[in-house]
Amino acid sequence: MSREDLIQAxxxxxxxxxxxxxxxxxxxxxxxxxxxxxRMRRFRIRVIPGDRVxxxxxxxxPTHGFITFRLREGxxxxxxxxxxxxxxR
Numbered sequence: 052m053s054r055e056d057l058i059q060a061x062x063x064x065x066x067x068x069x070x071x072x073x074x075x076x077x078x079x080x081x082x083x084x085x086x087x088x089x090r091m092r093r094f095r096i097r098v099i100p101g102d103r104v105x106x107x108x109x110x111x112x113p114t115h116g117f118i119t120f121r122l123r124e125g126x127x128x129x130x131x132x133x134x135x136x137x138x139x140r
Contacts, residue, residue, distance in 0.1 A: 057107030057116070061128070064102045073098065073118065075106055083108065088117040096121055 062077035068084065075085050085106050087098065098104060098121055105120040105128065122128070 056110065057119075058110055058113065059119075060106050060108055060116075061122070062104060062106060064098055064100050064104060066100060075104065075116075075118070077106070081113075083114050083116055085116040085118050088119050091118060091121070 060077050060079070060083075062075045062083075064073050065076045065082070066074040068074055072084055072086050075083050077083060083106065085104075087096070088107070091098075098118060103122040103126075104118045105122065106116045107119045108116040120128075
């Protein structure tokens with residue numbers, strides 16, 4: 052399944068489960084199980100309980116997904132930082 056096929060959701064890490072899995076509480080109130088995406092493992096991005104993350108959920112099983120991005124404090128999405136959009140020319 053490609054990255055574009057995943058349903059994007061935002062939530063907070065509630066608990067670290069065994070085997071590299073995390074329990075994520077989504078903003079919609081659902082609880083899902085997710086693991087780090089390959090790119091986050093490759094660059095050794097650390098995720099701890101309380102972190103806000105973006106999760107890509109499978110359309111076939113929306114209770115499992117991949118953590119695709121760790122949000123910074125006050126950030127609402129991966130494209131909402133400084134220098135992310137078209138600026139003055």
